[in-house]
Amino acid sequence: MAEPEVFPGSETLDIPVQLETRNKTRARSNSKVYGKPGGIVPQAHSPNGNGNGKGGASNGHSNSRTSRESSSNRNMTRNASSAMGQSPALARPRIPQRDQFAHIIILTSLNETFDKKTLVVPTHPDVLKLGRPNSSQKAPSMYNGYFDSRVISREHAEFYIRDGIVYLRDCNSSNGTFVNGDKIKEHELKEGDNVDLGVDVDTEKNKHQHHRKIACMVESILTIPIDGTTDLNKILEDLARDQDSSKRSSSEVEENDMSPFDAAMFGDVTRNLEDVTLGINHDFLSGLFMNNNIGTSSNLVHSIRLLINQLHQEKMNNMKLDSVVQFLEKYRTEVERPGQSVVSKLKEYKELVEDLKKKNNKHKVRILELEQNISSRNELLEDLQFKEKEAGKNLQQLLHTLSEERQTNDTHSKSISTLETQLQEKTRLISKLEADLSNAKLEITAKETTIDNLKDELLQKDDNLQSALEKNRDFCEKAQTRTVCSDMLLMTSIAGVVMLLGAYILK
Numbered sequence: 001m002a003e004p005e006v007f008p009g010s011e012t013l014d015i016p017v018q019l020e021t022r023n024k025t026r027a028r029s030n031s032k033v034y035g036k037p038g039g040i041v042p043q044a045h046s047p048n049g050n051g052n053g054k055g056g057a058s059n060g061h062s063n064s065r066t067s068r069e070s071s072s073n074r075n076m077t078r079n080a081s082s083a084m085g086q087s088p089a090l091a092r093p094r095i096p097q098r099d100q101f102a103h104i105i106i107l108t109s110l111n112e113t114f115d116k117k118t119l120v121v122p123t124h125p126d127v128l129k130l131g132r133p134n135s136s137q138k139a140p141s142m143y144n145g146y147f148d149s150r151v152i153s154r155e156h157a158e159f160y161i162r163d164g165i166v167y168l169r170d171c172n173s174s175n176g177t178f179v180n181g182d183k184i185k186e187h188e189l190k191e192g193d194n195v196d197l198g199v200d201v202d203t204e205k206n207k208h209q210h211h212r213k214i215a216c217m218v219e220s221i222l223t224i225p226i227d228g229t230t231d232l233n234k235i236l237e238d239l240a241r242d243q244d245s246s247k248r249s250s251s252e253v254e255e256n257d258m259s260p261f262d263a264a265m266f267g268d269v270t271r272n273l274e275d276v277t278l279g280i281n282h283d284f285l286s287g288l289f290m291n292n293n294i295g296t297s298s299n300l301v302h303s304i305r306l307l308i309n310q311l312h313q314e315k316m317n318n319m320k321l322d323s324v325v326q327f328l329e330k331y332r333t334e335v336e337r338p339g340q341s342v343v344s345k346l347k348e349y350k351e352l353v354e355d356l357k358k359k360n361n362k363h364k365v366r367i368l369e370l371e372q373n374i375s376s377r378n379e380l381l382e383d384l385q386f387k388e389k390e391a392g393k394n395l396q397q398l399l400h401t402l403s404e405e406r407q408t409n410d411t412h413s414k415s416i417s418t419l420e421t422q423l424q425e426k427t428r429l430i431s432k433l434e435a436d437l438s439n440a441k442l443e444i445t446a447k448e449t450t451i452d453n454l455k456d457e458l459l460q461k462d463d464n465l466q467s468a469l470e471k472n473r474d475f476c477e478k479a480q481t482r483t484v485c486s487d488m489l490l491m492t493s494i495a496g497v498v499m500l501l502g503a504y505i506l507k
Contacts, residue, residue, distance in 0.1 A: 102235075103161050104222040110194065110215040113149060117142050117216075119159065121166055127158040130197065131171075150211045151175050151198035159189075166221055168195065175199050175213070193218045433501045444494055451487065 107117045120143075121128055131154045133139065133146040140146040145159070153173040160167055169186040170177035175198035179187045189195070197214035224235060 102224045102226050103166065104224060104235075105159065105166055105189070106219040106222070107195070107216040108219045110217055111212055113212055113214055114140065114147055114216075115142050116219075117145075119143070119145060121159045121161050124160045124162040124167075127160045127169075129155055129158050129171075131156040147197065147214045149198065149214050151201050151213050156197050164223075173198070175201075189218055189221070191218055191220055430505050433504065437498065437501055440494060440497065447490070 103121045103123075105119050105121050107119065109116065119128060128145050130145040130147070130152075132149065132152050134154060138144060138146065140148050152175065153171070155171045156173040157168055157170050157177045160169070166189045167186060168177065168179065168184070168189050170184060176183050178184065178196040179189070180194050181196075195216050195218065197216075200213050201211040
């Protein structure tokens with residue numbers, strides 16, 4: 001049993017449309033779309049892949065009509081080439097590719113550390129480095145990512161595009177990268193975000209030397225279609241001139257705000273659909289009947305291409321209707337929003353008034369508490385003042401007693417000086433008495449020696465005079481008693497002198 005025939009064009013019309021549409025919608029949601037260098041226009045493409053700007057509803061219909069005519073002309077050319085025996089792939093003319101896009105980010109300095117920069121951000125894996133230039137690199141300008149600051153690294157951070165979104169990634173810098181005050185490693189950037197590269201640094205040696213960080217704001221993110229004839233440098237110069245002039249008019253701003261809607265209405269949706277409808281790099285029709293060795297019919301080719309074109313047009317119309325429905329819903333919500341905002345603001349004001357009343361009551365209670373605290377502190381202050389007066393009186397009394405003590409101290413010092421002089425005189429007298437005492441001791445020792453000698457003589461003469469003693473015992477006893485009495489008298493006199501000297505010294 002033969003398998004059913006499958007047309008490759010019909011398979012590729014379903015899944016790629018949804019994926020590419022979702023990616024393009026997300027890519028265009030956070031960026032503006034530029035046209036040729038002549039001016040800022042919303043992005044619009046005709047179904048045949050050529051990028052043309054939107055000039056109104058009539059221009060959109062003329063583009064679709066031109067697309068159908070060019071498609072029919074290409075089919076007629078392929079039919080003619082098939083009739084002449086040539087392959088449709090060889091006879092088909094080269095069809096230009098879809099226009100590519102350049103993403104531009106405009107940075108405005110917040111601390112006057114650099115001039116306004118207009119940078120072209122590449123698509124990942126390519127990146128745009130931000131940092132401090134080396135000596136061999138270019139100087140900082142408005143078209144490169146170099147900054148003249150010592151607080152940022154040479155490779156501080158980098159910009160890149162992924163899925164149509166601008167990302168900022170930190171390259172392990174020393175002072176860090178911040179978006180809206182938060183330190184980041186990788187972050188999606190949107191218009192109005194504040195970006196800080198590094199931090200402010202004050203040197204310890206010189207406080208007047210201040211190294212400032214790079215603080216900037218993402219002023220705008222632009223998407224510019226480019227082809228082989230587009231001069232990107234001229235576009236950057238035009239953008240720089242436009243930045244110095246006044247802001248765009250309100251009509252242009254509204255037109256740029258409507259760019260996603262216009263792109264869905266009048267532009268191509270996917271690159272895969274375009275490649276399928278135009279047959280680029282696809283040669284599937286020449287081998288449909290390869291198993292049966294039958295050549296491809298020109299009528300079949302023409303019918304299949306008409307069918308693919310109609311399917312593509314139906315898909316485009318459905319997507320346009322969906323975008324119109326979304327636009328109308330958004331318009332209705334925008335119309336109903338002011339009334340809802342007024343009601344919500346009234347509720348907020350009521351809640352704010354209630355909060356203010358509660359805060360007022362709290363403040364009143366707080367004021368009463370503060371008044372009580374103030375009264376208690378006033379009483380405490382009065383007590384302290386009374387105690388201070390008492391302390392002053394006590395201090396005066398202490399000063400008076402101190403002066404009296406000083407006077408008594410002076411008198412005592414004078415008496416001490418007189419006593420010292422008296423003590424010196426008495427010490428001199430004591431030294432004199434000590435000298436006399438030593439002389440008396442010498443005399444006593446001399447007399448004791450004489451007494452000992454006399455005793456010896458008496459003992460020697462005792463034997464010789466024993467007989468005489470017996471005779472003259474009474475006389476000797478009297479003489480001996482006299483001698484002893486004299487000695488005792490001498491000893492008592494010496495002892496009295498010593499006692500007198502000791503008493504004098506003690507006094």
